[in-house]
Amino acid sequence: MKPRRRILAATTALLAAVPLAIAAMSANASIPPPAAGWTQVWGDDFNGPNGSLPSSSNWIFDLGHAYPGGPANWGTGEIQNYTNSTQNIKLDGAGNLRITALKDGAGNWTSSRIETQRANFKPAVGGKLAIEGRIQMPNVTGQAALGYWPAFWALGSPFRGNYWNWPGIGEFDIMENVNGINSVWGVLHCDVAPGGACGEFTGIGNSRTCPGPSCQSAFHTYRFEWDDAAKTFTWFVDGQSYHQVTRDRVGAGVWDQMTSHAGYFILLNLAMGGAFPNALNNNQPTPVAATQSGHSLVVDYVAVYTAGGTPPTTTTTTTTPPPGGGGSAYSELQAENASERSGGSIAPAEGGSGVHQIANGGYLKFSGVDFGSGPARQFYARVASGAGGGVSGLVEVRLGSRTAAPVGTFAVGNTGGWDAWRTVPANISNISGVHDVYVTFTSGQPAPYVSVNWVKFGT
Structure with missing residues (x-):
């Protein structure tokens, strides 16, 4: 399945076997244990x-x-x-x-x-x-x-x-x-x-x-x-x-x-x-x-x-920027400290505060965010959602204007509750320098679909 389609010729050639269990004909009650080494x-x-x-x-x-x-x-x-x-x-x-x-x-x-x-x-x-x-x-x-x-x-x-x-x-x-x-x-x-x-x-x-x-x-x-x-x-x-x-x-x-x-x-x-x-x-x-x-x-x-393999090592720095946003792009920009906000309400979140239950059309602005020489290639947001079934939407990052083209986007739906927080990543294009950062929220439904604790960027 994809945005276009191809035609493929069927083949019945039986190629090499690997040591994985062959499926039985009835349903399992749970996921089978992984093979050795997995x-x-x-x-x-x-x-x-x-x-x-x-x-x-x-x-x-x-x-x-x-x-x-x-x-x-x-x-x-x-x-x-x-x-x-x-x-x-x-x-x-x-x-x-x-x-x-x-x-x-x-x-x-x-x-x-x-x-x-x-x-x-x-x-x-x-x-x-x-x-x-x-x-x-x-x-x-x-x-x-x-x-x-x-x-x-x-x-x-x-x-x-x-x-x-x-x-x-x-x-x-x-x-x-x-x-x-x-x-x-x-x-x-x-x-x-x-x-x-x-x-x-x-x-x-x-x-x-x-x-x-x-x-x-x-x-x-x-x-x-x-x-x-x-x-x-x-x-x-x-x-x-x-x-x-x-x-x-x-x-x-x-x-x-x-x-x-x-x-x-x-x-x-x-x-x-x-x-x-x-x-x-x-x-x-x-x-x-x-x-x-x-x-x-x-x-x-x-x-x-x-x-196998070697997971990449990452260093997480947590600081609280001053009211009005600003600060380093690589620190946690707390949602409640945004210089401008439309939609949602400030409420307790994970020992601090966050902006809760944001719906379509909402946004957060962080003024003068410093990306340094970067380049930043990742965006992260700490989000939660107790939205009803089928209600979801996009979290988008824009620079300079909340109507600018998004530089990074991810979709979010119900995470298990308005206090069920998770960190969601998205790719962004190589960003450096100082920018006003807008985090915007777009959904096809009018109901609130996401709460935000913080956002940050990574290289």
Whole structure:
């Protein structure tokens, strides 16, 4: 899934096996322990009451037909409307997440798409990262499956709030399938489109049939590994490797563009129609009259693992700037000390104070913030949210004016409560010198969606 689409030829070649457990055909109650040498750093086992939504501490809902200001129909031509209705997405009470595509009496399709709150999944220097999910594709085939397009994938963090920098920020399609075909596609998207090192809009991909039972009739484990030391990306199904891309293949510059930013966020969605399923339906539109409503992408768990490497060392300096903002960009700029503020209210936060429950249109101004010779490449904000289901928005950094183009952006939704604080990173372009810094807040909903304790910058 991406802002454009490619056609890939299926292959049934069985390549090298790796020592990962092959999935059983029933749901697990929890995430299995990692293999020797690996450590789980994040995961969701989707355990919870039947009919409940997935954890807002882990996931953000993507709603409608596009990101705000992004390409229409998610850039892929898919036709469904994404919702956060439990008719389209819910926990089933048996340890699974179910995303269900539905057609109403007027012929309109709805489904769901979620992405992780975290957008910084990447390996340590010289280490490895693995993103893994145990998934059953919608159990429908033939004419009844035309248009179904389930996906488990990851996008580079700079895509958040920009939506026009694909494919340079990188995309890993860990599992894709269309039209109920018994195959999994694994694809890398990179560089520029059209053309470029990844041959966009096609990408560098491969596909194969699922081992044993079909992709549609049983759970299978889909895994992507990023090896920073070997400079490789590798795709697996049930422990069997079927696709690999090396740095040498795309070039060092393209590789660095994909791997030098803050990391990746993970997505799960079930689309209907669009360029990929249409292409594999003899370039005819999907879904069709025979396409059946009501089939589900079923996810047992999603987990992220790391192994080896040397995490970067960071030094944190905490100072409180004087009222009016100012001070060093590399110290914590306390939200309640902003020289100007619109929206929210000052209230206690983590032993001090913060600006609470900011809604669309709010902003904080910090005057005369000194970045020195920098250059600053990272922005951090300490935020919390008790927003209702599906309510989220953007935190944006602008220089000189609150209407200037953002230099950094991240999305935030419910973190588990208005006092459930977390530090969220975003990339910024090399900044030096002294600037008035505006932190602005943009949402498609009128309800408050974020509280801010402090902001700071890093090199």
